Each structure stands twice: as C-alpha cells, then as structure tokens.
Amino acid sequence: MSKKRTPSAKGRRSRQKSKPSRLGRFLRWLFKLGLVLTVIAAAGLVYLDAQVRSKFEGKRWAVPAKVYARPLELYPGQSIAMDELKQELKTLNYRFVRRADQPGAVEWASSRARIYSRGFDFPDEVEPSRNMLLSFSGGRLQSIKSSDGRSLPLVRLEPMLIGGIYPKSNEDRDLIKLEEAPPHLAQALVTVEDRAFYDHWGVSPKGIARAMWVNIREGRFVQGGSTLTQQLIKNFYLTSDRTLSRKLLELPMAMLLELHYDKDEILEAYLNEVYLGQSGSRSIHGFGLASQYYFARPVQELELHQVALLAGMVKGPSWYDPRRNPDRAMERRNLVLKMLFEQGHISRDEYDQARRQTLGVVKQRSLHKGAFPAYLDLVKRKLREEYRDEDLSSEGLRVFTSLDPLVQTRAEAALETGIGRLEKRYGKRAKELEASMVVTDPQTGEVMALIGGRDNRYTGFNRALDALRPIGSLVKPAVYLAALEQGYTLATPLEDEPLSVKMPDGSVWQPQNFDRRSHGVIPLHRSLALSYNQSTARLGMNVGLDNVIDMLHRLGAERDLKAYPSLLLGAQALSPLELASVYQTIAANGFRMPLRVIRRVTDAEGEELSRYPFTLKQQVKPELVHLLQYALQEVAREGTARSVYSVLPDNLNVGGKTGTSNDQRDSWFAGFAGDRLAVVWLGRDDNSQLPFTGSGGALRVWTEFMRRESPEPFLATRPAGVEYVWIDEATGLRSDRRCEGSRQLPFLTGTAPSEKVDCGLDNPVRRSLDWFRNWFD
Amino acid sequence: MKKICLMLAAAALVTGCAGPNPYRAPVEDRGQDYEPAKEPVTQPGTVVPAETSPGVTVQPVTRVPVVREQRDPEAASQPVEIQSSQPVVSQPQSPAVIALLETARTDSGKGDLRMAQSRLERALRIAPRDPEVYIQLADVQRRQGQFLQAEQVALKGVSVAAGQSGALKRLWQLIAEIRQEGGNAQGAKEARDKAAAY
Numbered sequence: 001m002s003k004k005r006t007p008s009a010k011g012r013r014s015r016q017k018s019k020p021s022r023l024g025r026f027l028r029w030l031f032k033l034g035l036v037l038t039v040i041a042a043a044g045l046v047y048l049d050a051q052v053r054s055k056f057e058g059k060r061w062a063v064p065a066k067v068y069a070r071p072l073e074l075y076p077g078q079s080i081a082m083d084e085l086k087q088e089l090k091t092l093n094y095r096f097v098r099r100a101d102q103p104g105a106v107e108w109a110s111s112r113a114r115i116y117s118r119g120f121d122f123p124d125e126v127e128p129s130r131n132m133l134l135s136f137s138g139g140r141l142q143s144i145k146s147s148d149g150r151s152l153p154l155v156r157l158e159p160m161l162i163g164g165i166y167p168k169s170n171e172d173r174d175l176i177k178l179e180e181a182p183p184h185l186a187q188a189l190v191t192v193e194d195r196a197f198y199d200h201w202g203v204s205p206k207g208i209a210r211a212m213w214v215n216i217r218e219g220r221f222v223q224g225g226s227t228l229t230q231q232l233i234k235n236f237y238l239t240s241d242r243t244l245s246r247k248l249l250e251l252p253m254a255m256l257l258e259l260h261y262d263k264d265e266i267l268e269a270y271l272n273e274v275y276l277g278q279s280g281s282r283s284i285h286g287f288g289l290a291s292q293y294y295f296a297r298p299v300q301e302l303e304l305h306q307v308a309l310l311a312g313m314v315k316g317p318s319w320y321d322p323r324r325n326p327d328r329a330m331e332r333r334n335l336v337l338k339m340l341f342e343q344g345h346i347s348r349d350e351y352d353q354a355r356r357q358t359l360g361v362v363k364q365r366s367l368h369k370g371a372f373p374a375y376l377d378l379v380k381r382k383l384r385e386e387y388r389d390e391d392l393s394s395e396g397l398r399v400f401t402s403l404d405p406l407v408q409t410r411a412e413a414a415l416e417t418g419i420g421r422l423e424k425r426y427g428k429r430a431k432e433l434e435a436s437m438v439v440t441d442p443q444t445g446e447v448m449a450l451i452g453g454r455d456n457r458y459t460g461f462n463r464a465l466d467a468l469r470p471i472g473s474l475v476k477p478a479v480y481l482a483a484l485e486q487g488y489t490l491a492t493p494l495e496d497e498p499l500s501v502k503m504p505d506g507s508v509w510q511p512q513n514f515d516r517r518s519h520g521v522i523p524l525h526r527s528l529a530l531s532y533n534q535s536t537a538r539l540g541m542n543v544g545l546d547n548v549i550d551m552l553h554r555l556g557a558e559r560d561l562k563a564y565p566s567l568l569l570g571a572q573a574l575s576p577l578e579l580a581s582v583y584q585t586i587a588a589n590g591f592r593m594p595l596r597v598i599r600r601v602t603d604a605e606g607e608e609l610s611r612y613p614f615t616l617k618q619q620v621k622p623e624l625v626h627l628l629q630y631a632l633q634e635v636a637r638e639g640t641a642r643s644v645y646s647v648l649p650d651n652l653n654v655g656g657k658t659g660t661s662n663d664q665r666d667s668w669f670a671g672f673a674g675d676r677l678a679v680v681w682l683g684r685d686d687n688s689q690l691p692f693t694g695s696g697g698a699l700r701v702w703t704e705f706m707r708r709e710s711p712e713p714f715l716a717t718r719p720a721g722v723e724y725v726w727i728d729e730a731t732g733l734r735s736d737r738r739c740e741g742s743r744q745l746p747f748l749t750g751t752a753p754s755e756k757v758d759c760g761l762d763n764p765v766r767r768s769l770d771w772f773r774n775w776f777d
Numbered sequence: 778m779k780k781i782c783l784m785l786a787a788a789a790l791v792t793g794c795a796g797p798n799p800y801r802a803p804v805e806d807r808g809q810d811y812e813p814a815k816e817p818v819t820q821p822g823t824v825v826p827a828e829t830s831p832g833v834t835v836q837p838v839t840r841v842p843v844v845r846e847q848r849d850p851e852a853a854s855q856p857v858e859i860q861s862s863q864p865v866v867s868q869p870q871s872p873a874v875i876a877l878l879e880t881a882r883t884d885s886g887k888g889d890l891r892m893a894q895s896r897l898e899r900a901l902r903i904a905p906r907d908p909e910v911y912i913q914l915a916d917v918q919r920r921q922g923q924f925l926q927a928e929q930v931a932l933k934g935v936s937v938a939a940g941q942s943g944a945l946k947r948l949w950q951l952i953a954e955i956r957q958e959g960g961n962a963q964g965a966k967e968a969r970d971k972a973a974a975y
Contacts (some may be wrong), residue, residue, distance in 0.1 A: 073873070075872065078903075097836060151872075216817055443902075443905030446902075614898050639889065717940065718940070719939050728843065739847060742845070743856070759846060
C-alpha cells in the first residue's frame, strides 16, 4: 500500500513544481513526443535495416536459367572446314582482326587461324583462355599450337548461349563481378554519376548542393544529387514512382547500406542492377547484358569508348539510345571521355583515340538470337520434368545441351533449298508446305538439331514434337525386323499379290502397291528396298501384328499402337522425334538410346544438379539389325531412295527408308550415315494432298542436308555370327559369284539356303575348263 | 523373253517347293540364341487373312533344277558395300582421345568416377567407334555399381569392335566381371567362354 502512495506523492510534488511554466509543460510534451518518435524511428530503422540486409545478402536478382549449345571441340585430325570454324567464331561474336592480342579476337589466314579464346567455366573443368594457332589442310584441322609452341591435343571453345528461361517480369541479367569489369568502367561511373562516391556515407550533401547550384545556373534540371548508393536503393528496394515518402526512405536506407557493406560490394551490385535499355518486352539490366546487347561481346572485352558510352547511358538509356539517337549518344560519350581525361583517369592519347571511334554498336537483334525456338522448346519440356518454373526462371541455372548450331544452320539451309526447288518444280501445287526435321548423332543418341516448322524464328507449333502424322512406309523396317527375328532371311521369297483382310467392323482391307501392280514372287530384301505394300502386308500378317507392335516399341515408339492391319503400311501416326528414336536404334545396331537434348544442369555456382549420361539398352540382336541395315542400304543403292547417289558420294553407304502416307498427304524420309541421322517430314497443316511422294519430297531435303553436312560414311561392321553368301537374285537359292544373277547377301551363320542353282560349277568338265581358263587369265 | 519366262516359272516352282506355306521362312535351329519361328498366329477376333489371289498356285511334284549361265567373277558387282570378313583395322587413336582416356584413367584411379565419366563421354563423341572408350566407360560404370548399364555399354563396345579380336577378348572379360559382380554367375561364365574364344 505504501508503495502505491509514494509515486502519487511524488507526482503531486512535481505537478506543483511545473505548474507555473506552460512552456515547460510544452517542452515536456515535446520531449515525450520526441521519445515516442525516436522509438518509432528506431523501430523503423531496424525494420529498414533488416530489409536492406536481407535483400542485399539474399538472392539479389532473379536470374533466368541460361541454355547453352554444345561447345565446339577442336582437336588435331578433326574433320572440320575452316569455313565452319569461322561461322562458329562469328556466332560467338569473335572479332576478326589483324592482331589477336586479347580474348575474343581472331587472326584469319588462308590455312591458319590464330584464335585468342575466351575460356569458359565448364561444369567438369575450367577451359582457360588460350592464344592458339590452328593449322588446316584438306578439310582437316592439322594441329593446335599454344602461344609457347606446345601442341594441344584438345581444346573447347566456349558454348554459345542459345536462350534463357525468363520469369514473367521478363527481367534478364548477365551477372558480372567487379573485377571482371573493364578498367575504366568503375571510374567512368563514379566520375559521371557520383564523384564523391568513395568519400560519402551514402548521401552526399556536397553532391546535392552542387547539383542544385548547377541546376540553378542552367535554369533547368540537368543534374540529380543522388549518389550511386541512392540510385541503387531506388532501383533495388523502392518502386519507381516519385513520391516524397520514397525520397524520405531513400536517405536512411542508403546510409544503412553504406554502414553494412563496403564500396566495392555496393558498386558491384550497382553494375548489375542499373537499367540500360529495352529489347522488346525484355528490359536490359546491368552492364553484363548491356554489353552483349549493344556490342555483342562480353563486358571484359569492351574498349574505352564503349565503356564510356555505357557509363554515359545510365543517365537516360532511352534518351541516349545509341541506335535511335546516335548523335546524342555520341555527344554524351565524348563528354564522358572528356571528364575521364580531365580527372586524369586516361591519357591524352587514349582520350584522342577513343574520341575518334565510331559508336561501334551492333545492329539490333533479339538477345541470344532466339534462333532455335524448336530446340529450346524441347529443352524446356525436358527441364520441366525435373524443375519448377520459378527455379528455372530465377535461380541462374546453367543448362548444357547438345544442340550443334552448325548442324542446325545446315539443316535449315537444306530445308530452304529443298523446298525452294519443290516449289519451283510443282508451282502452286507445292504452296503452303510445312516441314519438320530431327537430326541426331546415331552413335551417342544426342539430338543435334531440330526444326519445328518452316519459319525457324517462330516459336509456335512444334511439328517435330507435336505433329502426329501417319508414317507410311517408315514403319516397314520394323515389320521386316520382326520377320527376321522370327527366322525369315533376306532371301526368303515373298509373294507380292493382292490380299484382303476382313476387319472386325466388317470392312475389307485391300492394300495396293504404289504403282497399282502386283509384282509376284520377290525376295524379302527386294520387297523392302522397293517398298512393296502387298508383300509387306502379307509378311506382316504372317509375322503377327503383335510382334510388329512389340518391335516398334522396342525400337523406340512410345505411344500405344492399335493392332489394325493397316499399321503394317504405316497408318499409325508418330511424331518425327519418335521416329528418330526408332531409326536411331536401327542405326546403332539394335541398341536403343533415349534421345538426349540436355547433357547437364548446374546451379549458378557450377555445382552439378543433374546429368543425363549416355545410356543404352540392347533391344534387338546386332546380327539381325545388320541384316536390316543391309536392306536399308539397298533402299539407297537400288530402291526407292536411289536418287541420293546422284548427289552424295558413293562411299557414304547411307541407309534409310522413304515414306508416303495414304493419298500422299505426308512425305517422309528417315535415314542415316555414320554420324548423322535425320528424319524429314513434309506436308501441310490442313492435311491436303501433296504433289510428291517421300522420294520426291522429303528425300530431296534429306539428301541436300547430307550433302551440306558431309558426314562420316556408315560402316556396318559385320558382327560375328553373320556370313555373306552368294544368292541367286531371282529365286533366293544359293549361288556362286561365278553364276549369272547372283549377289551377296548377309545371313545369320548357317541360315543361308542350302539348295543351289546350277551354273555348271559342279560339272567336272566345266569346272576343269574353268580352272583351265583361270590358268591363262 | 523366253529366258524371263523360264526364270519366272523356275521361281514360281521353287517357291512352291518351300512347303505348304510359301511365306514361312526356312528356319534353322541355332540353339538357345535364337528362337525358332512360331507358327503364324491369327489374332483372335481381329483379322483373318483371306486370299483372293486369282492366280493358280502351282504345286510341283518334283524339283526342277534352276540353271544359270556362268560369268566372269570379276564382273560380279556389289550394289551394297559388303563388309569384309577380314578384321577391321582399327583407326589410330587421335591425340585428343588418348589424352581424354588417360586423364579419365587418372580420375578413376583417384576415385573420381563422375569426372572420369564426363571425360569418357567427351571421348565417345569424338571417337564413337573406338572400343577402348567403351571398355573404360563400362568399367567406370561397373565401379559405380551400375551393372546393367555397364554391361550394355560393353555390349555396344562388342558391336563396334567387330573383327578386332584383342578388344573383343577384353570386352568379354569385362562383361564377365560385370555379370559376376552383378550376381549373374551363369552369364559371367558364358562371357568368359566367349572371351576364351578370342
């Protein structure tokens, strides 16, 4: 109780004391208010401080995943034309100069090239920047010498950035470190934007005063008093509307930022945050990306005049846009150079030389070229099987794909040439053609190029993945392989005669040959090479639909296949990519490899997140596939695809199959050489009839592609367990090389027919005559 | 014309001889390696081949020998290139592949199998027909415990190594080892037998 009384007494006393002074009461009130405000302000500061620190220390930017093409490997003995290397270097934005004395530069001569590579931090190891001399002869790279004269066995160029996976805000960045920035960048920024940067505490009263003075003198607003730190805060934490509250928050936050972080950290954040332009819907933030956007080279390779231009543009990226307002940009750039000179950062010579340069801005194009939409689409679909969208668009992942830009370019050019010729030949009847194409390496299962439609820049309907079209005779190899597996041989006689199959719904299936004729008894390999329908249908019915379907699945078809007899002639629809997978297994001796587009995914620091290793599974005995490969080579030598050798070198030994769907709505070719496999589809989106077949259309494009590609020849190594036997072509009986009408065919050892034709070899008289004749030969 | 008629007749006769079902291929039993052909199975409830061929099928009672002219064997051209039965001479390894194989060996020696794997995949892209690459890659996968993959890679190696007995012997020895470690004793024995044959 007593305690309670004490304060009240005290209070009474104090009330008595203060009663006379009204001022004192006011002061007291003011003091209390001050205290409350201080507490609120302190709380606010603590809150701001937490904000400042969490953003600065956490993930500062949403960095889109970067998608890279395959790096070009260079090694002595490699078959690569100088032109191909040149193209690769050009798309990597190397500069062709007289003296390659810095990374990103090339000296080009008739049979030699000096490349100063940029180096790249690959997930497996760092490829250093190298100054190397490459010598070529006969379409091959002969040697790679380092600058100290050593022979290098293998080097990699940096991979081309082919795209990114952007968040909805469409922000894009190419993060750089302060030490990567070119020499004068930081100086230029500080000189132009905030001379007192290294001295102030985040805000610069001197700077504000000077700005005010300049503005008053000029009679208009020419200079803002914001420090770099304030500008960073503004972009980083605050909305862009110019309100007083924002301005009031800016000052304490800038000071807090300075309190926690050193100048270099702040400057580095600034370099990556600052807004420097707009590419369509995508805003260009940071000097890393701006350097690519305006000069098509990494920021490390910028020259003084380019650095000055970028630093000058900070003030007004659209006002000083060098593409739209080159004069203004030039004036601004030279002003920056002048300031740098006056501040003593550059010498008179450097100043004079830089001032004389043109702006040096590259022609505008969309960033990352956007040149491979179909391939990127496939990459994204694969990524989405494993990663969340927000991770892809913000975590700065690096995705290494197997896209080969050289192959892609050749595929696109072949398609254009091929279709151009078709349009010329068929006129109106060939209008509105659509196309798609898949190119893989049959040895590794990697997808090297993908075309989703004739407009290669258009990210629309991806026909290579999504267009399901009846595959026509492309199905036949599966039918014949299933037959070979059941014990048929290449020499087994088949009957190419009409047949009717009663369908469950009461209708009757009566397949016709393309030429509307039946061809009687023919050996199995011939039936495939000439793509006869009636013999194939009969064969397939005997082999059993289930077995054919099973074979298609084993080879690589993934969807459900309906057991209709018409399947045997390709009524089933598959996507070009799926077909590539089927033919891939055939080209790879019966080993099925999942088609790969991604080699590896790493996080922003280069730590591996996923890898997609080389995997394979034997689906069909290599011996049987060898027999099929023979027949598919025959398709190209003597069958429906024999036009290829009027263009391609004779030793290429390509194998493949033409396909035409019912009523000629789809034109297909799938085929392979040693290290390239390509599936080509031509048709129309409205599914109307074409004026050409598979051989007349898709095959022409395929041939043109292989001509440009000049791949390795296909080598069908003969497996143990296969023997070549001379067979009489007409009857399929065993024959001899000395008998008319014979050819060699491969058989599983012991399965060749034993019955022989008689060309007198067993007749002792003729044999001795033969011996006699040989004596004199 | 007469010749063609004769040939066609002969062809028809010979096919006729093949048995009651001319589409069935003659099958030789090759032991457990290959399944003998099954009788053509009619899909229940789906399709029944109904022959409508108006032509008369001749069933000859006796065999008629097929007679052919002799020719100069040098004139026998082969439209499709025949893979010679001679062992394929392996291509000399490029310095790039040698370097990659060597560093991969060092990596796996140090136990860095993932690194070794990346290098071997690089080598595979450069020299996909080099059995040595498959041998090392399969061995790395074996050491990672991926026996199924290791075996498949080694089998692919067998298929590219056709004719190179040294490589084939090592590949089958490796397959034996992989199968043994993977718990397939019977398969391991078969592989060892194959290795012994080279």
